[in-house]
């Protein structure tokens with residue numbers, strides 16, 4: 001027997017039976033509920049707070065319980081035992097790779113790390129103080145012009161090639177944007193290094209022959225990339241899917257995801273956290289700051305989440321990674337303010353009642369700063385980590401026969417037909 005929802009339209013007295021599948025009804029089924037001659041009933045859901053836009057088998061989140069799983073594997077286990085490239089494979093292929101699959105995948109990614117010299121020229125054209133997220137977004141969309149065959153999104157092999165290119169080239173572009181801001185020469189990829197070691201080398205190598213990164217820092221950044229790798233239908237994944245639904249190439253779709261991530265309510269939050277901590281300055285000012293937040297003057301950045309109404313599981317892992325990093329770099333003095341803020345907020349009724357807990361961005365900025373990244377680079381790091389997730393979402397979209405071009409409805413609130421008024425009569 002199928003589950004159904006009985007609806008009575010009190011405007012007409014008519015009854016309807018709507019099928020319930022997987023805890024949802026199809027919004028299109030509501031169209032039959034109509035007044036004579038009028039368009040059918042629709043749902044109004046700004047920000048998609050209660051609307052499923054797709055079926056997905058990539059990432060599972062239980063926000064109330066604080067659970068995050070990629071393809072069924074808990075984030076805690078992946079952060080502990082896996083690597084970023086292995087997790088990228090898992091997200092994209094649905095299963096963990098065996099040894100030879102991982103070797104082939106690692107080779108494939110390593111082989112594609114170089115970018116066309118003209119892309120370098122494009123980046124060099126930016127002003128010295130250009131935000132690296134703007135540079136990343138522009139460079140990723142420009143990649144579509146280097147690989148015009150990428151628009152054949154229905155071809156599986158072609159899709160896989162562009163996916164490998166994107167995962168491989170994101171750190172190169174991110175590092176070039178970083179060096180640009182410092183006025184330093186761009187460092188080419190070193191294919192003998194691991195994904196994260198190579199990224200660190202492209203960022204920080206100076207005149208030494210071989211850049212050797214501290215293993216603990218490599219591990220911490222790898223874990224941060226794993227934690228950021230996917231987060232189901234968030235704002236940027238939705239942007240990638242929405243733009244990708246037009247069947248545009250994946251570079252253009254990902255550029256839109258980067259744009260979404262750039263916003264302060266999404267990936268830009270960790271940059272805001274650091275600015276906020278600096279502004280607070282000392283633990284003595286925390287009381288006034290919290291009062292301001294409670295009075296609606298501003299938000300406690302790095303707190304709250306649309307989905308998690310519990311401690312963000314990634315924030316717990318990040319706290320541990322922060323300890324490992326500070327062991328190498330020395331403790332970031334802002335940590336004391338962050339820890340005190342967290343303690344107060346977790347006890348304060350305002351935050352408790354609204355289920356506001358630290359999210360992934362609360363501590364990640366402190367780690368990035370300790371690793372010598374300027375705040376503008378934080379979201380770039382997030383974007384590099386999120387790339388496999390965006391691509392897994394995009395791949396799922398392009399192979400899902402139920403998907404259509406994204407095209408929401410609206411409730412029109414403007415004027416209806418009126419005659420044009422000549423200039424002299426206005």
Ligand SMILES: CC(C)(COP(=O)(O)OP(=O)(O)OC[C@H]1O[C@@H](n2cnc3c(N)ncnc32)[C@H](O)[C@@H]1OP(=O)(O)O)[C@@H](O)C(=O)NCCC(=O)NCCS
Pocket residue numbers: 264265266269293298299300301302303304305306307354356359360361
């Ligand atoms: C993430 C975020 C956008 C989620 O927003 P949302 O699901 O739309 O939640 P709402 O804005 O409806 O918030 C619900 C209530 O909590 C309050 N609230 C949410 N986040 C808050 C924060 N960080 N500081 C203070 N109050 C907050 C809202 O003002 C609202 O209060 P009200 O009911 O009295 O009006 C929001 O929590 C936020 O802006 N956080 C700070 C930015 C951030 O860290 N983003 C990174 C996300 S990973």
